[in-house]
Amino acid sequence: MSEPGQSATEQPTKKRNVADLQEGADVADDSMNSARKVAKIHPFFSKPSASSSAFQWLKPALGPKRTCLHGIHLDPPARPNVALFDLDGTMIQWQKNSGKGADALKWAWWRQCVPTKLKALHQDGYAIVVISNQALKTAALENWKKKIPLIANALPDVPFRLFAACAKDGYRKPMPGMWYELERIFKEHHVDIDKKTTFFVGDAAGRAHDFASTDRKWAMNIGIPFHTPEEYFLALPKAPYKLPGFHVSSLPKTTDLLCPPTAEIVPALSRPELVLLTGFPCLGKSSFYCRHFAPAGYVHVNQDTLGTRPKCLKAAEEALKAGKSCVIDNTNRDAPTRKLYIDLAKKVGVTARCFLFEGSMDLAWHNNLYRAYNQPSSKTRRDVIPYLAFISFRDNYEEPQTSEGFSEVIKLNWVFEGDEEARQRWSMWLQIDGK
Structure with missing residues (x-):
């Protein structure tokens, strides 16, 4: 032996x-x-x-x-x-x-x-x-x-x-x-x-x-x-090691959601407006709508729900003509895509604002895995979004500018919102491939 x-x-x-x-x-x-x-x-x-x-x-x-x-x-x-x-x-x-x-x-x-x-x-x-x-x-x-x-x-x-x-x-x-x-x-x-x-x-x-x-x-x-x-x-001694990949501990520490901090999310309006959200998938756009815009009566326009961009444009136009504000909750990754909605706002005669959800592709992918696989059982888990969708956004992204026709572009920092159990699960090393 x-x-x-x-x-x-x-x-x-x-x-x-x-x-x-x-x-x-x-x-x-x-x-x-x-x-x-x-x-x-x-x-x-x-x-x-x-x-x-x-x-x-x-x-x-x-x-x-x-x-x-x-x-x-x-x-x-x-x-x-x-x-x-x-x-x-x-x-x-x-x-x-x-x-x-x-x-x-x-x-x-x-x-x-x-x-x-x-x-x-x-x-x-x-x-x-x-x-x-x-x-x-x-x-x-x-x-x-x-x-x-x-x-x-x-x-x-x-x-x-x-x-x-x-x-x-x-x-x-x-x-x-x-x-x-x-x-x-x-x-x-x-x-x-x-x-x-x-x-x-x-x-x-x-x-x-x-x-x-x-x-x-x-x-x-x-x-x-x-x-x-x-x-x-x-019983050999411990060896040095490195942990490659993304971890949420690397995120900058901030408690300010908006940039600038004094920006208004839902202003006191006397007439409807068009709000366009942009950013990687899984950076909290839909949750942001539900938390801030839905209670104010803004119509939700989302391509995942409606299926095609023409249907989104039609739904937005119908809402604005009916005197209702609406939120375009898609990734809206480039200027040509955003121009379709800006032109619609000009046509109807309303202002258009943009909310830019800032966050890296690594953070967005991490959130994707958390939502699909590691949320507390009390939360509804979503289907995982393919990695190709994140690559496509990254490779075609153009940062929105007021020169495109927006009255203002408001940036949002990623701030996790959830109870302690949710935070512990979100803070884990989450990966399904790689080292």
Whole structure:
């Protein structure tokens, strides 16, 4: 047997008998053992077989689109103390999902001490949970699913629960969807997870040689301690790391919504006006209308609702001719688009004002993920807007000017509005791709 820290693939190929195998090993038929050497990939078996595994995939998968696989080995208990582990590169050696047939099922422990450590954790009163990203093509995902019972066979005394995010959505780390499912399941067993004693081990930690930092970000989102496999299994010192990508902590600190602060949102008018909103999607334009303009009786004109720009122009003209003010709640990204509404205002004989919602593409995309996947359950979640929509706005954007025909252009700074739970969720690392 290798020393802790030595890979199973580094073991010399030699014959072994049952006594040489670790406790709970999956042993091949005696007739096979007498004629074969033990496979180099893993000392627990020489011929992959999951027919007698105690692991089972639960159906249906979790989530509105069934994108989170959920499985259990044996009868995993719900306990306040939870030991969470990434799979590839943490519990088992990472390998590119390639190969066919039996080759696709090969695996090895990350280090030989891993199963011993997992068993000790279970005996010490921890619930063992595996948290994995597996956004694979169908064939590769099916092979991966077949490999999990083989790993479970090598842990005959360690019950565990497994979640696998199979799409780029709210379940994919560092998005916290899998954690929410775990909390929900444990609550059904009348168990609240203790975040002070719970921890997560993962290899995507933002170190110089890591492919990503999503595991560390996931633990930070949840608010639990994080360890790399080297730190946890081998007791090596902590390594420096960096967390790339956008985080709301980088936003300028401001409490002023308007620029200038003295600007009026809804002035005391004796006749109707046209208000045009512009800015990236997901910067709060519709919420701003509902909060300020709807109570004042402004008609809402929105292309997502009406379908086409000509219909928006027609609705705006009808409102203005009826003596009602209206708000054009679209992105209105360039001068030619805005000119259509300015010309309409001139035609009807009303003034046109513009509200510019300032905020970066990174902030807008972050808000998009928050609205679609991470708002509190009490809020209505929206469909995620494709990334292409943000790129299109960025590449075609022209900042509005009063010279276009607006009586004034008022800028709005992004200020989060919501209760403490909403703020905590919005303040997380939110990404479904990237490092």
